[in-house]
Amino acid sequence: MASVTLENITKSWGSVTAVNNISLSVRDQEFLVLLGPSGCGKTTTMRMIAGLEEPTKGDVFIGEQRVNDELPKDRDVAMVFQNYGLYPHMSVYENIRYPLKVRRVPKSEHAEQVRRAAEKVRLEQLLDRRPRELSGGQRQRVALARAIVRTPTVFLMDEPLSNLDAKLRVSMRAELKHLQHELRITTVYVTHDQIEAMTLADRVAVMDHGIISQLDTPENIYNDPTNLFVAGFIGSPAMNLIPGTLQQGQFQHPHLSILTGLGDCQQATLGVRPEDLELTQSENGTCSGSVYSFELTGESTLVTVQLGDDLLTVRGPKEFRIGIDEAVGVRLVSEKCYLFDSATKQRLRV
Numbered sequence: 001m002a003s004v005t006l007e008n009i010t011k012s013w014g015s016v017t018a019v020n021n022i023s024l025s026v027r028d029q030e031f032l033v034l035l036g037p038s039g040c041g042k043t044t045t046m047r048m049i050a051g052l053e054e055p056t057k058g059d060v061f062i063g064e065q066r067v068n069d070e071l072p073k074d075r076d077v078a079m080v081f082q083n084y085g086l087y088p089h090m091s092v093y094e095n096i097r098y099p100l101k102v103r104r105v106p107k108s109e110h111a112e113q114v115r116r117a118a119e120k121v122r123l124e125q126l127l128d129r130r131p132r133e134l135s136g137g138q139r140q141r142v143a144l145a146r147a148i149v150r151t152p153t154v155f156l157m158d159e160p161l162s163n164l165d166a167k168l169r170v171s172m173r174a175e176l177k178h179l180q181h182e183l184r185i186t187t188v189y190v191t192h193d194q195i196e197a198m199t200l201a202d203r204v205a206v207m208d209h210g211i212i213s214q215l216d217t218p219e220n221i222y223n224d225p226t227n228l229f230v231a232g233f234i235g236s237p238a239m240n241l242i243p244g245t246l247q248q249g250q251f252q253h254p255h256l257s258i259l260t261g262l263g264d265c266q267q268a269t270l271g272v273r274p275e276d277l278e279l280t281q282s283e284n285g286t287c288s289g290s291v292y293s294f295e296l297t298g299e300s301t302l303v304t305v306q307l308g309d310d311l312l313t314v315r316g317p318k319e320f321r322i323g324i325d326e327a328v329g330v331r332l333v334s335e336k337c338y339l340f341d342s343a344t345k346q347r348l349r350v
Helices: 042-050 092-102 107-120 136-148 168-182 193-200 218-223 227-234
Strands: 004-013 014-024 030-034 056-064 077-080 154-158 185-191 205-209 211-216 240-247 250-253 256-259 267-273 279-280 287-294 303-307 310-316 325-331 339-342
Touching: 004 240, 014 042, 014 211, 030 042, 030 193, 042 056, 042 154, 042 185, 056 136, 092 136, 107 136, 107 168, 136 168, 168 193, 185 193, 185 267, 193 218, 193 256, 193 287, 205 218, 205 227, 211 218, 218 310, 227 240, 227 267, 227 339, 240 310, 250 267, 250 310, 303 325
Parallel strands: 030 185, 030 205, 077 154, 154 185
Antiparallel strands: 004 014, 004 056, 205 211, 240 250, 240 267, 250 256, 267 339, 279 325, 287 303, 287 325, 303 310
16 A cells, blocks of 8 residues: 655646645545545646646655656556446456456456455446446446456546436445445545545545645534635535624624624625524524525425525524515524635634
8 A cells, every 4th residue: 555645746738727836645545535626626636646647846656656757557556437437348347357457467366356356346246247238336336346456556536426326426435435444545536526525535635726725634624614715615505605894803794793702804704504503583583584595405494594685594404494585583603603804715713
């Protein structure tokens, strides 16, 4: 097994910089997720680890070895792609076996190694089928088995679940989590799906415009965001972000006022998660407004309240019912609120 280290990595194409001077250390056996929206640089970062892209500046290490000049085939990494990348004319067995042929593993060892890899992902009954005879989830498991059979030092996974339907994604997340725990192989996983990041990762690197905005455990990323981008990107539904001012410790908005204990800030943003808000009678809340939308999700309700030009989403109990345009109150607790400087986008702390 091996760690992965990026030191001051930059990747540019002319005037366009996809990755801007990032440094990152992935520990041995760690499951690290690169998370961010399209165009943030996460896939480019993974491709530089794989050797599919050459850094404009900086160094890539796998273990103690600098691999900038190593070909992809010599880096001992295995990639799993979004589109599976299976050979349609080959059986499942032959698809899984292919890396062994390329690496000139003795033929006498192929059957046993393929069998072990197939068992890891529960494919042993499907080895004679062709990819067209498989479901999306089964095809993705073939791609995983093909990566496993190589016994690489590093797994690189580029949005491997994005082509699956919602139910399959949930089951495949559980399989990936169990598989990584069982194999103990260092894994770098790219996704734009925050639920995947939160459920799979040991640590998450949230990327934005080619830089790492925050690197931490999923719990800390969620509970202690360092800036407005991370606060707004992590969470489903997203954190409420209300613009206002901060004067003598009091956050002020035309329809909301709450004591924070922080200093002054001419342009401040109040952040609060929907689950940290409470619905009340309009006269009993920290603020009140009219219902903009009401959504029943099954386990809870989502009520969006109009506060002038701004919207506040509240997660309520599943039994709660209210009509659009009805008046409702919302209670905030200052201890559950976050404050950000709207100009610098950084978190304001006591």
